[in-house]
Amino acid sequence: MTHETRPPAPAPAAATATTPATPAYPAQRILLGIVFMCLSGLLFPVMGGFAKILGADYSSLQVSWARAFGHIVFLLALFLPRYGLGILRTRRPGVQLLRSCMLFTSNLCHFFAITFIPIAKAAAISLTAPLIVALLAWPMLGERTTPGRVAALACGFLGVLIVIRPGSEVFHWASLLVLGSATCYAIYQILTRRIAGVDSPETSTVYSSVIGAFGMLLVLPFVWITPGSLFDIALFCGLGILGALGHWCVAKALGYAPANIVSPFQYFQLIGSVAVGWLFFRDWPDAGVWLGAAVIMAAGLWIGWSQTRKKPGA
Template structure:
């Protein structure tokens, strides 16, 4: 039940503002990553900067408050697997947006909640319904409209975003699994550990020294923007119920359209908007049906 008091309404509004903030931060981060990729920096280097900056920012933010004890985990194997999935998701997305518009990539990536709903039954035992299965099918029709395989507008890089969304969905499912054993701060640190330290082994083969202060600023901003975005999501869920703030995560699509237009002059065509609307509608229905069942 939603709190009708002025204090409860204030908290809900605060949660909505936080989730909308994340919808601005993530597209800007992706815009900087696209700039770097188009400037000749390898996606592996860009993904490493994203992960390593995330680790540094989280350590600076959390260690003074929680101490080094926050690094202790009861599910090390699961944490490593989560981190590997997030690294693969980021790497696939950064690779894809070198060649496709950010708004198109964002539309496809919004299938992550649909994949979570599909896999939550076999992996978490969360039973689904016929209506949700139909919504899943409709959502993936929306993806086909955005990608348009078999036409001259199809780009193979779009499949990289599909891989990114799938890995991110698996990452979310594993995050649910360990929510009762590890603290959110611990999971936040471990989420980027594979990308931050695992990619160091390939950096010597792909490294390109930043050529300008602008490029250095973009590299440094990736981890900060990503970490702040995830922090905004966490704070949003602290202030307001998930079923209220979750629909506002689709602000990320509008943020991506704005960033794509202002930074690169890209704007979705009519079918792109239609496909995105179908994906969002399917996701909202699944969220509504879960709320109704709870």
């Protein structure tokens, strides 16, 4: 563990939170960041499968609330005995609340969308999140870009059009919700990177679901349906646990390495989503989804590779 909840420990890293990535990130730390991001890419598809099952009988608002509330309950039970109430202390409350709002909006859009389209198709569109991170990393983090990366971004969004295929018979409006979800999630990651050296990953992970867990209490009575079986209750609980673990992994990854390096490794989610879609719902992506996903992944991986290649001479 290189991040502690005690504020003095990560202080030297604070300057890197708002400046371009530099060789201050040792290779072994970058590797750890990649491992954590890949792990998150395995946890999220299972969470999505649970949400799709529940979405057939329950409101997406209730499903999103359960994911956020379970997230906080699970993490507080896990972290409070070790860190105490100090885990709730943040130096950037405004940024933390904005992160939480972006994550809740992203989850709500995604959970609602996958009640209409296959998980694998939604996952392919969600692959744009790393591209959006790369696009926003320049104005928001000061991480420089190049004409080559701009061209790669254009190719990546061409891949999105291949997956969505607007104007064709396979187009579904819910695909646009997934694109909105990916945009909100990219902003969430950028904000996570900005506070990576200010608050610990544990603190950031707890705060990431505050808006969804408590803000939703205002509307929850109007959409609430009492779970009808122990199986449904288990799925609702699983949403929070899987989401909490996944976003803790994201927070750790973005604390170990720059956003534009580790973000492309979210592509592991496509593999997990295809597996979950087949095992749970017998859905298999068509050729257009595979082709579009390949274009998006190639663009994102090229951006990540070009950034890593530049580092020795930075």
